[in-house]
Amino acid sequence: MLIAVAGLAVIGIGVYHIVKGVTRKFEEDLQATGGGNVGRAVVVTGVAGYVAKGLALVGVGVLFGWAAIGADPEKATGMDGAIKQMATLPAGTVLLVVVGVGLILYGIYSILRSRYASM
Template identity: 40%
Template structure:
């Protein structure tokens, strides 16, 4: 058992994994900046792709150079997934293990999604969420499961907001990045937490109304903001917050602890 743990630790500390994970941070940063750009277009009634991960990936996949960049992103997300998987076996705290396990799944999903758009088989996040919700609610107890998923997403959103307010994200960094990056992290985590909270609420509403179309992911969350009172302002502020998260992710290329 100790030999296996030592092997995992060697993988965790390898230079190649370090470089790959930083590529993943850069990929996450670029995607969030693109999502913010698409959200601003929606706020000002300009046509464009959905302001979510699938919309950002579809934007990059429009030409050959973008597809090459997506392939690099796939490698980066796989490296991040491998890094988080290694932390599951190396980290002692149970909560840290659970978080690393969840992030492993998230990064694998992001890598698969990017690869799907390279292969021209990508689907919108909204349709994926809607189809998943519809499939689950066909089964006995499915509505309860969708509601529980929504509550879990809301919980993750609250965690992100607290992480931003209390600057808990600084422990992800190997050195203090300075006041400017700290504030982008605060704003970015807060905005992402609010967005996730709205996504979770839409899942709960979908379960309550037995209407799978309500659960439409980040695209649906931002559309909800757009149709609220002062929606244009709210959506613009959310876009700036997501852009801040993108900038913080790019800063992790230099300052991130791997």
């Protein structure tokens, strides 16, 4: 039961990241220094990064839920297990490339964000 709750929590966090990326709510977290506008690169990497991070977290949450349903805690894996499972899907390679590029963009966004975040 605890694994199912953990899975639902991780899925919820993943959905939150997807919504935050798609709706560009992350821009509210950025406070431009000197009143300037946030650059296009920050917005593009933020949208793609948040969505990819959210999809990866949803994948992990689904695996936790799968382990809970099967009553086999050994099936519960982390991000690496979600990635391995994703690779077995028919379009798994394409999905992995999209998520991988998105996570790289999230990293770039995090670096770019440091210019705008309040300290």
